[in-house]
Amino acid sequence: MNPGMEQRRNFRVLWGVQFISTAGLTVVVPLLPFYLETLGVFGEENRWWTGLSLSAPALTLILASPFWGKIGDRWGRKWMVVRAVFGLCLSMLLMGMAQTPWLFLLFRLMQGAFGGVVDAAAAFAGSDAPPDKRGRTLGSFQGATAAGSLAGPLLGGLLADGYGYRVLFFLMAALTGISGLWAAKALTEPRTGIERKRKPVPLRQVFAGLWGSRSTRSLILAGFLAKAGVFGLVVVFAPLVRDLSGSPAYAATWVGGLQAVTWGATFLGGSWWGKRNDRSSPERNFFFASLACGVCVGLQTAVHHPLWLLPLRLVQGFCFSALLPSVFLKVTRSSPEEVRGSAIGVTNSFLVLGQIMGSFSAALISGWLSPDAAFLFLGGFFLTGALLMVRLPRHTLSRSPGLPPLGMEQAAGGVNRER
Known part of the structure; x- marks a missing residue:
């Protein structure tokens, strides 16, 4: 496959992965107060736990993001995307299995520790897209984030009412895992000519x-x-x-x-x-x-x-x-x-x-x-x-x-x- 075809395929895969990952994340956020009620948290305590759970991934992501970027510089961009997607998949699966608010908080912290899909995709695109098309590529990824943010809450509201919150977590974990397998199979490491293992x-x-x-x-x-x-x-x-x-x-x-x-x-x-x-x-x-x-x-x-x-x-x-x-x-x-x-x-x-x-x-x-x-x-x-x-x-x-x-x-x- 010539480089132009590889770049177009990589773009489609990254766009799809970012859309699914964002939808999975935004499915969770609006429903957190209701899900925490199923874990026995109500009233003022519910608001406190909701705020804590919302901010938890960001706290660990601040620490993890530079670390994963450094690993990607040494071992390649593709597997950093795959790692971020499977980390999100595992985190959502465990969140759906949580029986206490403390466990749920722990799994939210773990979500951030695995790093974000957005920065992994941006690093990949920065190396893979032609220099004169990088702006358009990164802008299109913002479109994928927007589309996922639009679809996630809609999907979450429909499925949670019909099947319950835990099933929703498991479903989004499964979709995210499938997108991770897709990325592992279809993404091609950018041809940069740079020696990685140094x-x-x-x-x-x-x-x-x-x-x-x-x-x-x-x-x-x-x-x-x-x-x-x-x-x-x-x-x-x-x-x-x-x-x-x-x-x-x-x-x-x-x-x-x-x-x-x-x-x-x-x-x-x-x-x-x-x-x-x-x-x-x-x-x-x-x-x-x-x-x-x-x-x-x-x-x-x-x-x-x-x-x-x-x-x-x-x-x-x-x-x-x-x-x-x-x-x-x-x-x-x-x-x-x-x-x-x-x-x-x-x-x-x-x-x-x-x-x-x-x-x-x-x-x-x-x-x-x-x-x-x-x-x-x-x-x-x-x-x-x-x-x-x-x-x-x-x-x-x-x-x-x-x-x-x-x-x-x-x-x-x-x-x-x-x-």
Whole structure:
């Protein structure tokens, strides 16, 4: 099989695997309070355990992501994707078997320790996709995440009511396991010409390389703020819609419909922004997308009926699809092949830290002040990310994608000395 056919097949497999994995994860999240009730947790204790269970995978993923990226740099990208998928499969199987909240929490922590499919797929695509199509590829993967986020809750609601929560866990574990077998059989290791089995570059050296480039550092910080903003919105969006709807009986319908609109727009926007990233700088596209997200989030406090949220959520979802792929594309371009997995792993840990910060800060602000104040605060995250792009030198915003990678000379030099 020629390289072009291999790359197209790899893309289809990675897209499918990311879709199934995301659907499996988002099936679980909305139903956590109900599942914990089957484990004997009710009332205020249920809310505490729900929050703890939601944040648990992120805590271990922060630590595990750079480690798995480093392993991938040494042993190859394919098996890191397979490892992440089978780790998720095993975690969901065990979560479905848990009999106590403590065991369930342990298996949620294990889920994060196995690493994420998103960063494994990004590292694979960064090595496999042609340089002039990496933006489109990473943008399409954001579309797969959006499609999975749209399908997961819908599937979960239908199956949980008919068959129960444990059966739902087992079914999604089985689907994820099948996708892992598909990846193991169909994925072809990227042809990079790099010798894998060698002494690895220390992670602190990789971090210093990323942080040494002003443009890369600024885009990672802006991605951190974007991740904080979008996960903070998860906390405060439903209360705002409930207040606007005027009837708690219809609030859930409005929340579900508006979330569907947002993820549908993200699905449509991924490839569009990806093509733009291939033609121009990701910093420039991040600026416009983050600015639009910040404005749309702030304006959601000014409407008086949920219907007016529809266009704002549509634009927000479309523009959000540009943000994280732009960060991963910048890191891919700024890191040599020898340390690309480590660089993406370090970046992903930083982004997950933003996820945790956003959720907790939104909960604190909405509790002290109001959901409106929290929306304005979270909109400020996106606007600050856009401001970080404005402060970059003009030549950075117009740099051609074909120029050599910047900011990782230390890491590359370390590899060259070890050869």
